[in-house]
Amino acid sequence: MGNSEIILINISGDDQPGVTSAVAGILGKYNATILDIGQADIHHTLSLGILFKTSNSFDAANILKEVLFKCSELNLNVRFTPISIPQYNEWVNRQGSGRYIVTLLGKLITAEQLSIVTKAISEQELNIDSIKRLTGRPSLENLNDNVRSCIELSVRGDLKNKDQLSSQFMSYASELGIDISFQKDDMYRRNRRLICFDMDSTLIQTEVIDELAEKAGVGKKVRAITEAAMRGEIDFNESFIKRVALLKGLDESVMEEIAQNLPIMDGAKRLMTILKKYGFKIAILSGGFTYFGNALKKQFDVDYVYANELEIVNGKLTGKHLGEIVDGKRKAELLRLIAQFEKIELEQVIAVGDGANDLPMLNLAGLGIAFHAKPKVKENAQQAISTIGLDGILYFLGFRDIHMNE
Numbered sequence: 001m002g003n004s005e006i007i008l009i010n011i012s013g014d015d016q017p018g019v020t021s022a023v024a025g026i027l028g029k030y031n032a033t034i035l036d037i038g039q040a041d042i043h044h045t046l047s048l049g050i051l052f053k054t055s056n057s058f059d060a061a062n063i064l065k066e067v068l069f070k071c072s073e074l075n076l077n078v079r080f081t082p083i084s085i086p087q088y089n090e091w092v093n094r095q096g097s098g099r100y101i102v103t104l105l106g107k108l109i110t111a112e113q114l115s116i117v118t119k120a121i122s123e124q125e126l127n128i129d130s131i132k133r134l135t136g137r138p139s140l141e142n143l144n145d146n147v148r149s150c151i152e153l154s155v156r157g158d159l160k161n162k163d164q165l166s167s168q169f170m171s172y173a174s175e176l177g178i179d180i181s182f183q184k185d186d187m188y189r190r191n192r193r194l195i196c197f198d199m200d201s202t203l204i205q206t207e208v209i210d211e212l213a214e215k216a217g218v219g220k221k222v223r224a225i226t227e228a229a230m231r232g233e234i235d236f237n238e239s240f241i242k243r244v245a246l247l248k249g250l251d252e253s254v255m256e257e258i259a260q261n262l263p264i265m266d267g268a269k270r271l272m273t274i275l276k277k278y279g280f281k282i283a284i285l286s287g288g289f290t291y292f293g294n295a296l297k298k299q300f301d302v303d304y305v306y307a308n309e310l311e312i313v314n315g316k317l318t319g320k321h322l323g324e325i326v327d328g329k330r331k332a333e334l335l336r337l338i339a340q341f342e343k344i345e346l347e348q349v350i351a352v353g354d355g356a357n358d359l360p361m362l363n364l365a366g367l368g369i370a371f372h373a374k375p376k377v378k379e380n381a382q383q384a385i386s387t388i389g390l391d392g393i394l395y396f397l398g399f400r401d402i403h404m405n406e
Contacts, residue, residue, distance in 0.1 A: 005060040006035065006053045006083040009067060013076035015046040022074070026066045027052055030059040035088070038130075046076070051083065094156070099185040100126070102153040102169075103134075105395050106178035106387040109149045113176045118153070120168050126157035136401040148388050150395040154185065166382075173384065181383045181396045188347035188366050192397060195275060196335050196361060198353030199286035199293055199307065202371050203390075205263040208292050209243055215254045218246040232356030232376050236287060236327045244310065248319030252312050259295040267389025272300040274394060274404055283338055285331040287357055306334050328357035335361045352393065353377075369393060 011019065020039065027034065027050070036051040054060040064080055071078040104117060121128065134150040159165065169180040183189050200207045213222035222243045229239035275282060283304035284293045293305040309322040324330065331353075339349050347366035351358070354373040362368030362381050370381035371390065378384045385392045394404060 003056045004053055005057055006051065006085070006088050007060060007064070008081040008083055009048075009050045009052070010079045010081070011046065011048040011050075011071060011076050013046055013071075013074070015041050015044050016074065019046060019048060019074065019076065022070050023048070023050060023067055026063055026070065029066075030054060030063050032059070032063060097156050098159055099129075100155050100159070101181070101183045101185045101189065101398070102155060103181040103183075103396055104149075104151045104153075104178055105181070105385070105392055106149060107147055108138075109151055109178065113172075113178055114151070116172055116176065117169070117180060120165060120172070121153070121155055124157070124160050124165055126155045126159065128153055128155050130154045132400075134395050134398070134400045136405075148392070150392075152395075152398065170378065170384065173386070174378075177387065179383075179385050179387050179392065183367065183383075183396070188345065190398070191348055192280070192350055192367065193344045193348045194281045194283065194339055194342060195350040195352065195393075196283040196285050196331075196338070196365065197351075198331075198355065198358050198371075199284050199296065200288045201354045202352055202358075203265055203268055203284065203296060204292075205265050208258060208262075208288050209247075211258050212247055212250060212254065213243070215258075216247050216250045222246055229355070229357070231374055236357045237325050240287065240308070240321075240325055240327070244317075244321055245319045247310075247317045250317045252315045252317070255289075255291050255310075259292050262292060262295060264299075265390050267391030268300075270391040270404070271389075271393060274391075274399065276301055281338070281342055281344070283335070285326065285334050285361060287326055287328075287331075287355075304338055306330075328360045331358065332360035332364045335364055350393070350397075352390070367396065369396065 009023065011023070032052045032054050034050060034052050037049065039046070039048045054063065068078060102117065102121065104113065118128065132152045134152050135148055138147060138149065166182050169182050173180045197203050207226055210219060210223050210226055213219045225239045225243050228234045229236050272282065282300070282302045284296060284302055284307065286293055286307040288307050290305060290307040290309050293307040296302060297305045306326055308326050311318040311320040311322050335349060335351060336346065339346055346364060349365040350367045350369065351361040351365035352369045352371050353362060354371050354377065356374070356377055359377060359380055362370060368382040370378045370384040372386055373381065373384060383396060
């Protein structure tokens, strides 16, 4: 490289139009090569870094002099750091290290929470490359229940123990009252194409079978069986058959009444609208009933619905079902089949659910999210959301409020 020099310029101060243009113009005047550049703006305060290379020391000296004068003119602080060739090559070689995304999500992210999470990252000898706020700027005056905060950290390095760090994050999430997502930053994370939802207590804020049971006068019995099944204490198929049998004689009109008044989960409408806008395929894979899944299909333009069919004779439930029971194993099979049909890799699939019978599909998908789930489910899932509504999923995908509100 002869007399070439590599120099890092760091500029800070009040943000104003034309700073980057002015500095780039000076570099261009001397045919400098920009090797890296980064800029951030927090509360009108600029932080700009430019790493450049010149072919000779004379040009380098002129660049430093002119940048210094320009920054003085604009009332900005500037620092110059020479970088040796070995230092630069070592930095370039680190590009091959693993890259990961850590997302912190909650009503409010505190300094203590950030400190604990970043300490765990540093203990794994990972380096934080960048930090982005995905949510809008919080107001100090107009506080409401819909306030949420999300920070995304891009980290790099050779991870010592991925399972250990994932387990740490799950534990911290529970202790600190936030959600923490830990994902490999690869092409699949940036190109998810299919999302598969459980229905009851995921897309809707109820267990429909419990609603039916209340109308049939067997609510207490059915609820007890449902809760045991969701905790994974009894086999889903066994619990399903027992619960459906208790509904014998219920009038079909009751199903229509419930379908027209399904309580939609917080954030579901926003999530569905944005996913459809960006071309996602959407599936409902439920251990509930097709009657209600089809109602949601119409409301949200869902592409696929697979659930259980209740037998109806002369306008009354018989207490039996038709066809194969959609249990946990079947959900995973259906997820795989839909992905194959749509020519989508499993790594591009998202699965969302709250119960033990959702775990097979949560662990099969590239991104499995336990949503407001039971402890056993959260412990065995890849990721979890417990602090806000379904639209929190969008932040795990890297969406920013500024894009979602367009």
